[in-house]
Amino acid sequence: MILGRMVETSQDWLEKLPFALWANWTSFRTFTRATPYSLVYGMETMLPIEIKMGSLRVALEQ
Numbered sequence: 001m002i003l004g005r006m007v008e009t010s011q012d013w014l015e016k017l018p019f020a021l022w023a024n025w026t027s028f029r030t031f032t033r034a035t036p037y038s039l040v041y042g043m044e045t046m047l048p049i050e051i052k053m054g055s056l057r058v059a060l061e062q
Contacts, residue, residue: 025037026045037045 026035026047028035032039035044
């Protein structure tokens with residue numbers, strides 16, 4: 001569903017696949033009350049915007 005909305009032509013899907021997977025892995029699930037990423041790695045993911053713009057969590061990690 002995410003990938004279907006992102007691609008303009010049927011040839012774009014391979015280029016957009018990493019973004020669709022990232023969106024899926026970082027989306028909160030109400031059933032598990034967590035993201036799939038946090039269930040696999042045991043911590044929340046750091047979003048690219050947090051790294052670029054800076055956040056308290058980024059500052060604490062460095």
